[in-house]
């Protein structure tokens with residue numbers, strides 16, 4: 001690690017652009033490099049001090065996390081994985097759903113030691129893959145046909161009917177604060 005500033009690499013996996021946008025903003029704030037997950041094999045991960053992984057929530061899973069862990073293991077870079085951020089369509093207020101995402105996808109050790117953040121983003125039907133659009137439309141019609149809908153069901157049905165964008169730079173604030181804490185831990189400050 002260089003004396004003052006560690007070398008950080010942000011690796012993002014993005015299908016419709018939300019995660020890419022957040023990764024770009026974060027890279028700008030931290031003055032570091034962001035690369036697409038597709039190109040991960042073209043960089044030497046071990047030449048970095050810290051790796052951050054950004055991806056999307058996808059049908060209750062964290063897209064690409066298992067593959068990312070595998071690559072870290074293969075390249076002996078597991079200890080460099082220092083933060084995870086996940087974008088999604090669920091609003092920040094849906095604490096239980098977000099908690100469930102961590103519970104179902106992170107190991108106990110990751111939940112304890114790996115700083116992880118949920119970044120509200122939205123949905124973009126225009127840029128979605130064919131399969132994803134079919135999945136979302138399937139969910140929409142299932143909600144539409146559902147009987148005895150709760151207020152939450154009605155809200156979800158309304159929300160997923162169209163593209164929307166609830167992303168905001170504000171959501172990056174806790175990520176940046178945490179990262180700055182990792183770079184300059186309180187006990188190491190002058």
Ligand SMILES: Cc1cc2nc3c(=O)[nH]c(=O)nc-3n(C[C@H](O)[C@H](O)[C@H](O)COP(=O)(O)O)c2cc1C
Nearest residue numbers: 014015016017018019056057059060088089090121
């Ligand atoms: C098929 C499908 C499943 C999704 N599942 C979830 C989900 O479980 N939770 C969530 O919050 N968002 C979910 N989303 C929304 C995406 O996570 C959201 O649009 C994300 O920001 C996309 O990131 P990207 O633009 O970087 O690809 C889903 C989207 C699609 C198309």
